[in-house]
Amino acid sequence: MIATPSSRAHFQENIARTVLFAASVLVVAAMAVIVIYLASEGLRLFLVDHISPLTFLGSPTFDPESRAPGALVFIVGTLSVTLFAIAVGGPFGVAVGIFLSQLAPKRLAALMKPSIEILVGIPSVVYGWLGLTLLAPFTRQHFGSQTGFGLLTAGIVLSIMILPTVISLSEDALHSVHVSLKEGSMALGATRWQTIFHVLLPAARSGLLVAIILGIARAIGEALAVQMVIGNSAVLPKGLLSPTSTLTTEIVTDMGSAQAGSVMQHSLFSMAFLLLLIAMLLIVAVRAALRRAA
């Protein structure tokens, strides 16, 4: 005889299904509400204050009190620290990812996995504190920087902060390459490095691209660690040692004192909206990269 679920079990099944579905709807609704509210506040600068979006994106003069909310300095600042972080942390992270997926002896891997998890867990303010008490004095003494605060210090802190993201995603990407490719290459007489460089890395390139993109996302979005060491002056950086600001650090620095309804507050909301758009754009890029891989 075939056992059939009782009507009570059927009832519970329907309830459970509905509740679980509702939780998923909530996730979509949350994202929709976030986009709507940040857009409605972020577009006020253009719709209420009648500032041209070109001025906002292209002018280096940030003086909202006299209706000059140019965010170019912060955009350049964000791009510079992000570029630095990904140029240093990207290859480093991929190298460790290669090590973990191909070379690591079991015992060392068992030590490194928790280490990476702890690095993820360390709060950004603690990274900022390390940068402040350790790295800033170091750059002051050894690189001739006046304050120790600037692009270089912020870039190094960020490079370390994006490492866990890049490491674990590139390790996953390399692990997902089918073992037959590796065995085929080794059987043809290639050395381990030749196999990694000519076979595994090209085969995993979409996954590695995702690792780099999400590393970039982490770098763009980091606020406090950068704010504590970048110097926070609204001027275009002249070199690696000069202090500057980024989109996130500017929001942190000035949001507290911005008057409700002022051009200052509106321009900070516009920066937040810009950051939201960048984040969503990066996710679209990640999805495109993964689709190409499939």
Place this chain on the structure above:
Amino acid sequence: MTTIAQAEPLLARRRVASRRRFADLAATGVLWMAACSIVLLLVFFIAYLFYLGAGVVSWHFLTAPPSEITAGGGIGPQIFNSFYILFLTMLFTVPIAMGSGIYLQEYARPGVFTTAVQFCAESLATIPSIVMGLFGLIVFVTLLHWHFTALGGALTLTLLNLPALMRVTQEGLSSVPLIMREGSMALGATKWQTIRRVVLPSAIAPLTTGIVLVAGRIFGETAALIYTAGVSVSAGRSAYDWSPFHTAETLSVHLWYTHSEGLVPDAARIGNGSALVLLVMVLIFNILARVLGRLLSRRLTGK
């Protein structure tokens, strides 16, 4: 790549071979160095933070209320607020994230809705913490007139951490072999009975580990809280304030605030102590995640 059939002079071939071997050796060395430097970096960070903070942390420091302008303040209420906001956040995050994670993993079929949920979860995970903080400021602080509250901060952190916990749920469930679900369904159980009685209990170890790790990250969250939960502890009321509608500065926010806007003369001392406490909490959460996960899996598998 050259074929073996090509008649290459023996010497040249040997030279190429030795160059290859050298490149292989060099690459191996570089990869080892990169890997070891990660562990060394962490060990160095931990040692340095202990060196800075060990002299500061005392029972008084951990329990005393902060001071506004004079030296000698503690971080008692901030530690309490960190745990309190963590508790509130988990209260909202766990049901929603697990519900939606279970739905995606066990029920959802590929389609527009599933893609939408995945896209939204990935986007939520990528939104910068400070941007989420401004959303919280717009909605909870300004629109709902709550002002700076523990609840507003917790709801903001919920939005920020939903995706991480959804991923933990999905990965935990996907570790349960399909055959266990099939066995349960073949015995006549409904899908939900199968999930509740078979799938979830089998996945309890990875789920617990994942949840505790996410909790550790929520504990240290800062940027999203500055403009939602505020930068002060509720003055005039009891230092350990259970009301979700009062301002609640957490420990990580306190570290940032004392450094950048605070007036106390011993900001460096408070920073050193707070940084150490935050680090130790991260270590505790990580160890707890591992120990709980191992304990649960041992009890369930009987090994």
